[in-house]
Amino acid sequence: MSNRDDYARQEAELDDLYREIILDHYRHPRHRGSLADPTASHEGLNPLCGDEVTVQLAVSDGRIVDVAYLGSGCSISQSSASMMTEAVEGKAVGEARALSDSFTAMMRGESGIDLEALGDLEALSGVRRFPVRVKCATLAWHTLNEALDEIV
Amino acid sequence: MGLDVARIRKDFPILERQVYGKPLVYLDNAATSQKPRRVIDALVRYYEQHNANIHRAVHCLGEEATAAYEEARDKVSAFVNSASRECIVFTRNTTEAINLVAYTWGRANIGEGDEIILTQMEHHSNLIPWQRLAVERGASIRYIGLTGEQTLDLPDPDHLFGQRTKLIAMPHVSNSMGTINPIEEIAQEARKRGVTFLVDGAQGAPHLAVDMQAIGCDFYAFSSHKMLGPTGVGVLYARRDLLDEMEPFLGGGEMIRKVTLDGATWNDLPWKFEAGTPNIADVIAFGAAIDYLTDLGMDNVREHEIEVIGYALDSLRKLGDITLYGPSDPRNRGGVVSFNYGDLHPHDVGTILDRHGVAVRAGHHCTQPLMRELGVSGTARASFYIYNTREEVDVLIDALKAARDFFSE
Numbered sequence: 372m373s374n375r376d377d378y379a380r381q382e383a384e385l386d387d388l389y390r391e392i393i394l395d396h397y398r399h400p401r402h403r404g405s406l407a408d409p410t411a412s413h414e415g416l417n418p419l420c421g422d423e424v425t426v427q428l429a430v431s432d433g434r435i436v437d438v439a440y441l442g443s444g445c446s447i448s449q450s451s452a453s454m455m456t457e458a459v460e461g462k463a464v465g466e467a468r469a470l471s472d473s474f475t476a477m478m479r480g481e482s483g484i485d486l487e488a489l490g491d492l493e494a495l496s497g498v499r500r501f502p503v504r505v506k507c508a509t510l511a512w513h514t515l516n517e518a519l520d521e522i523v
Numbered sequence: 524m525g526l527d528v529a530r531i532r533k534d535f536p537i538l539e540r541q542v543y544g545k546p547l548v549y550l551d552n553a554a555t556s557q558k559p560r561r562v563i564d565a566l567v568r569y570y571e572q573h574n575a576n577i578h579r580a581v582h583c584l585g586e587e588a589t590a591a592y593e594e595a596r597d598k599v600s601a602f603v604n605s606a607s608r609e610c611i612v613f614t615r616n617t618t619e620a621i622n623l624v625a626y627t628w629g630r631a632n633i634g635e636g637d638e639i640i641l642t643q644m645e646h647h648s649n650l651i652p653w654q655r656l657a658v659e660r661g662a663s664i665r666y667i668g669l670t671g672e673q674t675l676d677l678p679d680p681d682h683l684f685g686q687r688t689k690l691i692a693m694p695h696v697s698n699s700m701g702t703i704n705p706i707e708e709i710a711q712e713a714r715k716r717g718v719t720f721l722v723d724g725a726q727g728a729p730h731l732a733v734d735m736q737a738i739g740c741d742f743y744a745f746s747s748h749k750m751l752g753p754t755g756v757g758v759l760y761a762r763r764d765l766l767d768e769m770e771p772f773l774g775g776g777e778m779i780r781k782v783t784l785d786g787a788t789w790n791d792l793p794w795k796f797e798a799g800t801p802n803i804a805d806v807i808a809f810g811a812a813i814d815y816l817t818d819l820g821m822d823n824v825r826e827h828e829i830e831v832i833g834y835a836l837d838s839l840r841k842l843g844d845i846t847l848y849g850p851s852d853p854r855n856r857g858g859v860v861s862f863n864y865g866d867l868h869p870h871d872v873g874t875i876l877d878r879h880g881v882a883v884r885a886g887h888h889c890t891q892p893l894m895r896e897l898g899v900s901g902t903a904r905a906s907f908y909i910y911n912t913r914e915e916v917d918v919l920i921d922a923l924k925a926a927r928d929f930f931s932e
Contacts, residue, residue, distance in 0.1 A: 388874065389929070397930070420870055421887055421900030443900055445868035446930065501874065 387497030388504070389446065393454075397446040402439050402456035409439075411521040415514030417506055422448040426455075426514045430522050434463050440511065447504050451495060452511035458492055464519060471512045471519075478509050526819060526827040532910045534559040534815075545880030548915045553698050553726060553859050553906035554884055555748045558812070562751055565811035569804045577803055578777065578794070592803050595810030596793070602813045603743070604734040605760055609792040612759040612766070613806055617725040618648040620744035620759035621692075623796065624721060625652035627769040628742075632719070633689050635661035640683070640691040640718075642667040642675055643896050646698050647889045649723040653692065667693070669896065673700045673849050680712040690719045695727025695743075696857035699888040699902065700849035701832075703731070703857055710739040719765075725749060728758075729908070730828060730858045732821035735760050752812035753805035759796070766792050773798040824909055829853045831907050835860050835916045842920060844927075848902060861888075861902040864923055869903040872926050876903075879922035881915075 406412075409427035416423055422444030429437035438460050440452040455474075459467040470488065477484050477496055486493050498508045532538050535557050540547055549557060569591070575584035577592050593608075600608040614620040629652075633639065639653050643666050657664050667683070668676045675693070677683060684691075691713050696703050706722050713720040721742040727733055728743075729750035735743060742765075747756035761769075771778050771789055775798040780788040789795045816824065833853040839845045839862055848861040864872055873885030886901040887894045894901055905919060 394930070419886070421891075421894065423900070445870040447871075504870070504874070507870070 388501055390494040390497060392491055392494045393446070393450045396450035396453040400449065400453040402460070403441065403453065404439050405441055406437055406439050411518040413514050413518035413521060415510050415517065417444070417448065417510050420444065420448075420507065422507055422510055424448060424452045424511050424514050426452070426511065426518045428515075428518050428522070430464065433465075435459050435461065435467055442511075444510070445504075445507055447495075447498060447507040448510050451508045452514075454492055454495070455511040455515060458490065459515065464522065467515065468519060471516055474512050475509060478505050525830070526823050526909055528827065528910060528912055531819075532912075534561065535910055536560060536563070538910060542880045542882075543878055546918075548879075548881040548918050550905040550907065550911065550915070550919065551882045551884050552729075552908040552911075553749070553888075553904065555754065556729065556751050556908050557910070558753070559751055559815050561815055562753065562808045562811045565808040566753065566804055569807050574804070576800055588803055588807075591807045591810070592801070595806045595813070598810045598813040598817075599758055602817060603728065603758075603760055604736055606736055607763060610735070610760055610763050610766065612761065612793045612796040613801055614744075614757040614759055615755055615802070616748075616757040617723060617744045617746045618757070620742075620757045621649055621721070621723065622652045623759055623772040624742050624744075624761070625656045627772050628719070628765060629653075629656045629690070630660070631768075631770065633657075633660050633662050636687055637662045637689045638685050638687045639664045640667065640688055641665075642693045642704075643669050644673070644675075644694060644697045644699065644702065644890065644893050645692075646694060646723060646725065647891070648725075649692055649694060649721075650892070653690075662689075666892075672702075672851065673697070673897075674702050674855070675704055677705075680716075684712070684716050684718055688716070688718050690721065692721040692723065694723040694725070695733070696730065696859070697849065697890075697893075698726045698859065699890045699893055699904065700861050701726075701856035701859035702849045703727075703855055706740060707738055713741075714739060726857050726859065731825060741765055747805065747809040747812065750812060751815055752809035755802045756805045756809045763792070766796070769796075771795050771798065775799045777801075819909065827909060828858050828907055831911055831913060831916065832856065832858065832860060834913050835905065835907070835919070838916050838920050839923075842923060848897065858908060859904060859906045861904045863899060863902055865927060867926060867930055869901045871930065872903045872923070875926035875929055876919070876922045879918065879925065881919050881922050883919075 406427045406429050410430040412427045414425045424442035427439045438456045495508050498504050537557050573587045575588045577589040596608050596611050600611045670676045693704055710720050720740045722740045724743045724745040728745035741762050743760040745758050748754040778790050778795050778798040780790050844865045846863045850856050869885035884904040
């Protein structure tokens with residue numbers, strides 16, 4: 372049950388959970404703040420952990436021209452929000468939705484996902500091995516979806 | 524005199540296991556404690572030797588099982604110095620014990636315009652049943668606030684109790700911060716004013732010598748699994764005259780005396796409140812847990828916890844950049860040390876500690892209103908028991924340093 376290999380594997384899993392790029396977004400969050408005149412704004416909550424993320428979008432001609440988030444929570448929830456803002460900035464609303472679907476599918480462990488389209492977001496796939504933390508990673512994306520729903 | 528912790532640790536098979544290649548450092552005792560061999564053996568012995576349904580069987584096994592089940596009640600009764608064994612009702616857990624009171628005593632005694640007093644440090648299990656009752660009956664709830672050290676900010680008793688106060692309820696020991704509440708004094712003031720007093724003892728009975736007659740409360744609820752016993756067994760201690768007046772909680776077998784197609788009369792105490800086949804095996808094994816704690820002596824348990832918690836508090840303070848919750852003096856707190864470390868989120872701390880073999884709880888600890896009051900989303904909580912050592916505190920501290928290094932640049 373417990374041997375050196377196991378231990379090495381667990382260490383590797385921990386490194387997988389907290390990949391350097393995730394830690395980088397945690398230490399240097401992108402798009403953290405609020406927009407002066409958002410088209411849509413939604414607050415997402417993770418009642419189990421108390422993670423909070425508010426996502427704001429400025430949408431013009433069906434394209435996300437600016438995006439910001441504010442929130443508090445664990446490194447996974449906050450860096451995932453930061454990574455999300457980078458990923459959707461400049462994208463058409465439909466593209467952002469498609470990306471959100473791909474991300475959620477990846478976190479569910481579904482097959483046939485276009486990992487190339489996910490880019491840096493793929494770094495969060497290691498969170499899957501920590502089932503209680505998956506909802507931390509998906510919170511920002513669920514909140515994004517809710518914000519997109521507000522756009523008529 | 525204290526405890527022979529090295530010897531105690533040998534009684535707990537699980538403490539020999541490793542997690543992620545590291546020795547298990549189990550500091551989540553406020554969630555549930557580990558079980559000594561004696562308790563595990565009692566479960567096996569019951570199923571291998573005595574398994575039968577209780578109270579009605581006329582055969583040998585049924586009589587043995589009944590005797591063992593009722594003997595466990597006597598042990599619990601003696602452990603908390605209850606006035607009589609009839610005052611001890613077995614439930615599933617503390618939550619069910621409190622709900623039993625809310626549904627029976629509460630519905631009969633709390634009406635429109637009446638008031639319930641709770642505290643800002645309630646576990647949800649001593650909050651939701653009363654919120655539901657208050658909505659149903661049109662009653663109101665008032666909450667006692669906290670001081671800077673997260674003790675109860677108690678006003679003068681004349682200001683605490685109102686004209687319409689029917690019930691006051693609070694934890695004996697806060698599960699989030701460890702604060703020990705002055706329940707003897709509250710009981711005295713409540714009794715003077717005819718206010719019923721319920722104590723959530725889930726974090727009290729496992730750690731402190733409790734004496735129902737000395738405390739003088741009306742209800743005291745606690746759980747087996749936080750005090751070395753199995754899960755699935757809770758205890759409601761209640762004053763005999765209250766139990767006599769109360770309607771049954773659940774209806775069915777066991778709780779009746781005579782049943783006709785037109786109605787039924789109720790069994791004697793405490794069986795009136797134990798409908799259906801109870802959790803026989805776990806109650807019997809809980810008796811073995813009570814024996815174990817009684818042999819150690821609750822004063823020795825307490826002395827050990829003060830020692831190890833004092834050491835944990837000192838070690839955490841030395842670490843720096845630590846926010847501690849609850850009273851600074853270990854003599855004023857139970858088995859819980861709750862903290863936040865720098866700006867690290869408790870869940871990140873919990874994950875890193877886990878990889879060092881250290882099991883702690885991270886989050887709101889089922890006390891969301893309290894976390895809101897403290898202005899945090901959660902805390903990391905290390906909770907201690909009879910088998911925890913100073914060396915384990917050192918492992919905790921080293922793992923915290925590793926967490927800090929991991930998240931800093």
